[in-house]
Amino acid sequence: MKKLLYIIIPAFVIAAGAIPFACSKKTGGRTDDLPALQPGKTDIDAGSWKPILLTSANEFAVSAPVATNTPEYIAQMNEIKSWQASLTEDEKNMVKYWSAGAILRWNEILRELVAKYNLAPYQNDDGTYPGPNANNPLAYPQFPFANPPYAARAYAYVSAAQYDALVAAHYYKKLYNRPAPYKVNATIKTLIPQSDLPSYPSEDAAVIGAAVEMMKLLFPGDQDFIQQKAEEHKRARIIAGANVRSDLEAGEALGKAVAQKFVTRARGDRAGSAAGTQADWTKLENDCIARGEIPWSSLEIPKRPPMLSAFGKVKTFLFDSLTAVSLRPGPPPLTASAKMKDETEEVYKIIQDDSRDHYRIVHFWADGIGTSTPPGHWDAIAAEDFIKKNYSEVRWARNMALLNMALMDAAIVCWDAKMFYFNPRPSQLNPKIKTLTGVPNFPSYISGHATFSSSAAAILSHIVPERAIAYNEMAREAALSRLYAGIHFRADCEVGLETGKKVGNYAIQRAQNDGAGN
């Protein structure tokens, strides 16, 4: 025992000294220390790519820039020099952060806002639930409740508006061909890689303008935060020597003008009435009963109305409403059938295996409340691959738009099926089924995770073909995670995967015909 003492005491002394310092409090993010984006090609001709809502790349006019030998331009060059004369660490960090890519950073900011607002309202005293109000966003419950369908739509609108803004920006870049400040005057230092792409109007500012305008609509309670990010981003471009002020002003104005088309579309896309009414919910339930089926019933206490019951009627991006309905899958197994009994029994068996590996899979893909949702998770997966591809901003935007339009349309088709069939969750048919994550408050068939994931895997496999196997494996794991969690039947996941793939194929069709190539 004495010998033990000789080991233990020094061990404690060392531990006492070392552990407080070894207990790291730093948690760096995966994208904190990215190098500056250095596009492999400028995509100078992107002005000819097919926009999403714009009738043409020059639908909104951008006036000709002042010449680079005018006093006005020289004054703007001096603004860069005066910033660069004394740079603080904060300013250098700001440049480093934004130089990783405008589309990337604004996508990350959007994911952050989705996570912040992805919280279900607490019930009223009478057992009903309050709904968020877009006209009074800061009152509880805050607007929006950024649940998966809402988030899918938000990602799609922001990405699509940014893409159209960049197509327009590239049109004018080529037209006016005003070089970047460092090409005009070699004494301008650059804190980021130089580019041959004309700098007027600024691609970063077009992204900012579109983002700010869309996010004001989607997250009206956080306008200060959004505006502060926009100001930082613009300043970073000037400090970096990448843009003069007039590049930014023209780009931002263009981005905002383009975004207005998307704002108008968003106001009329039927999302505003997607929450549904008591009459709608009763009808869904009665229609299901009339078919001889057990209708979905909320498992929350008190019972909460189904999430965005009319989201299936929202206007799709990649196809028309008739196509959307045609993508509705066939019915799930009848609730009274032997097949459904078997599937319920299968779920019950699976949740007995709450192995560590099942928890890992379930929780990695859960993307439940307080997260950026499954569409946000797929944006993160895509972004981490796009980073390695050194895309131009416009190609980043195009690829993100394709992905997010697929995810939004997947949400619409999925929600249409969910509400049309109004099928119960496993725990409703067998209350002994305890779940490895929270049960989402909407009908089971078809799985949102499966539909989202396979639509994303389809378009991403087109964009980054060498990762196709990985994407499809991820989609499959995401779908099965819901079965492991005990919150979906196998049929929900399998049919969800099939349906999502069909939606993703429309995004591929668009990608093949938008003039961008790959």
Add this chain to the structure above:
Amino acid sequence: MIQFRKACRRYCILLIFCIQVAFSVNAQTEIDGIMMAKNNLCIGPMYGYSSWKNYWEGTLKRENLNLGTVSTQMISVMGNYGITNKLNILFGAPYITTKASAGTLHSQKGIQDGSLWLKWMPVERKLGNGDLSLYGIAGVSAPLSKYVADYLPLSIGLRSKTFSLRAMGDYQLGNFFVTASATYVFRDNIRIDRDAYYTTQMHYTNEVSMPNVFTYNIRAGYRSLNFIAEAFLDNMITQGGFDITRNNMPFPSNTMNAMRLGAWLKYELNKPKGLSFIATGNYVVSGRNVGQATTIGGGIFQIIDFNKKKPASSSLKK
């Protein structure tokens, strides 16, 4: 009186106990002013049951109809060995199960964190009519299984490796005593299964920075050779972290604070020699991002004397 305190040394008090504060903060503590005699091992099982219906979401006290009552059961083996009369080593390893009475969330079970403490008594002297002893205590803990931390409030623990430093003083006058201690717990980062999470901002990583914890504990009561009865106040204050937002789920790096009041009883039999029973209970009177838990527990401990030749009571004769 010193003689009395020396006599106490062979008795197994072992105030190492998993305190189910809430949301799986099983703070294993070692906070009594009594030492085991050299070459004596006190070891035995403990059982604990803890439950709460109300919890604090930040500072807002609420119930959650989708959880109902959250309960935790703990079975643990704990031990205290006297390396010398002034230096003890203590250990514990609990097995924990949790469940919610309402809603659909799956219960959790598993071996939680093992802990190891070294307790040193550098000062023991008369002060006035009583006896003063001072202690320095250091401890480490680490998860013993791959349980899930990010599944609060049903996780069985938080997975953080910890290192604790405690200063403690004990004063005994006749059969009455008071013990006060302060503890600082350094907590290491943990990794969760998600690849991103939101606290008050987004984190694009699966690594979570865990705030440190400061705890103080005051206990007072009656202490004799066979019987100990004491009441205690314990206050845990997390140094940082963040509040649960409205109707959100708890997160491992929340600011978990809890003020508890409790009592502790121990009775040691004369025959069979060295066998003792303990019973304890505590209640969270105020908190933040924790459940308002009521905890009860009990244990049976046996002293085993490894001294060769000499009888077990030899230390009494000095």
